Amino acid sequence: MTIAEKQKEIVDEFSFFEDWMQKYDYLIELGKELPIIDEQYKTDDHIIKGCQSRVWLNAELKDGKVLYSADSDAIITKGIISLLIRAYSDESPEAIVEADTAFIDEIGLKEHLSPTRANGLLSMIKQMKFYALAMQSKSN
Amino acid sequence: MEVKTFDIEAIRRDFPVLDQEVNGYPLVYLDNAATSQKPTVVVDSLRDYYLKINSNIHRGVHHLSQVATDAFEQTREKVRDFINAEHSHEIIFTSGTTEGINLVAHVLGKKVIEPWHEILISEMEHHSNIVPWQLLAEYTGAKLVTIPITDEGELDMEEYHTLLNENTAIVAVSHISNSLGTINPVKEIIASAHEVNAWVLIDGAQSAPHMRIDVRDLDADFYVFSAHKMCGPTGVGVLYGKESILNELPPYKGGGEMISEVSMEKSTYADLPHKFEAGTPNIGEVVAFKSALDYLDEVGLENIAAYEHELLAYAMEKLSTIEGIVFHGTAKKKTSVISFNLKGIHPYDVGMILDKLGVAVRTGHHCTQPVMKRYDIPGTVRASMAFYNTKEEIDRLYNAVLKAQQMLS
Numbered sequence: 001m002t003i004a005e006k007q008k009e010i011v012d013e014f015s016f017f018e019d020w021m022q023k024y025d026y027l028i029e030l031g032k033e034l035p036i037i038d039e040q041y042k043t044d045d046h047i048i049k050g051c052q053s054r055v056w057l058n059a060e061l062k063d064g065k066v067l068y069s070a071d072s073d074a075i076i077t078k079g080i081i082s083l084l085i086r087a088y089s090d091e092s093p094e095a096i097v098e099a100d101t102a103f104i105d106e107i108g109l110k111e112h113l114s115p116t117r118a119n120g121l122l123s124m125i126k127q128m129k130f131y132a133l134a135m136q137s138k139s140n
Numbered sequence: 141m142e143v144k145t146f147d148i149e150a151i152r153r154d155f156p157v158l159d160q161e162v163n164g165y166p167l168v169y170l171d172n173a174a175t176s177q178k179p180t181v182v183v184d185s186l187r188d189y190y191l192k193i194n195s196n197i198h199r200g201v202h203h204l205s206q207v208a209t210d211a212f213e214q215t216r217e218k219v220r221d222f223i224n225a226e227h228s229h230e231i232i233f234t235s236g237t238t239e240g241i242n243l244v245a246h247v248l249g250k251k252v253i254e255p256w257h258e259i260l261i262s263e264m265e266h267h268s269n270i271v272p273w274q275l276l277a278e279y280t281g282a283k284l285v286t287i288p289i290t291d292e293g294e295l296d297m298e299e300y301h302t303l304l305n306e307n308t309a310i311v312a313v314s315h316i317s318n319s320l321g322t323i324n325p326v327k328e329i330i331a332s333a334h335e336v337n338a339w340v341l342i343d344g345a346q347s348a349p350h351m352r353i354d355v356r357d358l359d360a361d362f363y364v365f366s367a368h369k370m371c372g373p374t375g376v377g378v379l380y381g382k383e384s385i386l387n388e389l390p391p392y393k394g395g396g397e398m399i400s401e402v403s404m405e406k407s408t409y410a411d412l413p414h415k416f417e418a419g420t421p422n423i424g425e426v427v428a429f430k431s432a433l434d435y436l437d438e439v440g441l442e443n444i445a446a447y448e449h450e451l452l453a454y455a456m457e458k459l460s461t462i463e464g465i466v467f468h469g470t471a472k473k474k475t476s477v478i479s480f481n482l483k484g485i486h487p488y489d490v491g492m493i494l495d496k497l498g499v500a501v502r503t504g505h506h507c508t509q510p511v512m513k514r515y516d517i518p519g520t521v522r523a524s525m526a527f528y529n530t531k532e533e534i535d536r537l538y539n540a541v542l543k544a545q546q547m548l549s
Binding site: 020021024025028052053054073074075076077 | 163485486487488489491492493496503504518519547548
């Protein structure tokens, strides 16, 4: 599945929710399920500091695909990370660099990516792309 | 305490902003420690200023300039009366509490502070009452010393008396902690500091909106606060300083208004208060600030304090019944600020759910990172109440916290 297809799948899933509470219940579930980052990566090198919540992110290149793992101390932030990882992980660096985050807007969670939220998510997306870009130039 | 002559319905009508829906729920505004809402009289006053008397103040010979100057100076006199200062020229208008503290720290660095001096602040200070002193210590070589806080969130007064010594030049503490709500014994702090000839600056950002301040009774050397937290406009603050001290200190910023005579070689400075008010101030906002103070006087600060205390007691009683709630700041003397966490849940998540339910609180470290470090927490959820809040709104808070806990556990 391409990133765009995965994003569409997520948008379709969210379209079934009738209100914000169902949506957040789902996000919170996703946050609980997110495979927690390996302890060895939960260091200051991998931290993305938001003013409110903290995010840890690691990226590895395996068989030409980028594998992301991440964690956050706030569960709603973690739920959104889970969506981002589902969309971007296990894809080629080229595809990740090209991809956009419009799907977060479409599922009505745009507010979480606002710089004023200071939850580290916006910086995390930048960092995901930055890793992909670095891996792209390495593999070229 | 029974509150008489306090018509909450009438008061709420004075604050149109409260009457709106957020995310489909009636707004419950409990972020008053960050900024207060503004009554219609203040907005009208600001509007009137710009529509009827806008003009630059001081030295203008024309009519409007005179009217604007009078209005501006009336606020100064009102502030003097409001905090019981001796002279109106002891009232310096700033852009806010932060600028007031920076002003004092900066000018003390120019003249007063020596490398052997000690600057005494506390662990519960807002960053704006920490960083200016760190900068001062950095460029003068003076030593910055911290009064620790107890588990309850009170100043360790025993330690304070131990730390105070003849090298202490200035003590800077908050009257009320913005993240814990603790009311500090500032009168005692000031009296002890004066025994070793140290000056005291009181950060009154959280106290001025909630209690009667009497700078002469406190014998404060400097007292700073912000208009926007007391129903006034943003961009206006007050620095009170004793005349004798302010006269001794050099100016802060250079510019128009603050000079007496200027030649290309040297200038002489204007008298108080203008010495510290370079440039065109926020005239309209200062003028409207008077309406805010008149309004607070009309409601009565004593009524406000009593009603808010009632709200605090009610909120504590309700919230205490929630299993797994942990309060941060349980001082004996407190204002209507409640900082808490739910066990195992990040404060940011709680704040998100509360917002979805129309309840506006603040989450995070509240610009007091040392306090968060002291209690080893990433932040707190802070509900801060004002005199226009109601018990029904506390019920809404309570129900929203329960809902958040249920969703997030």
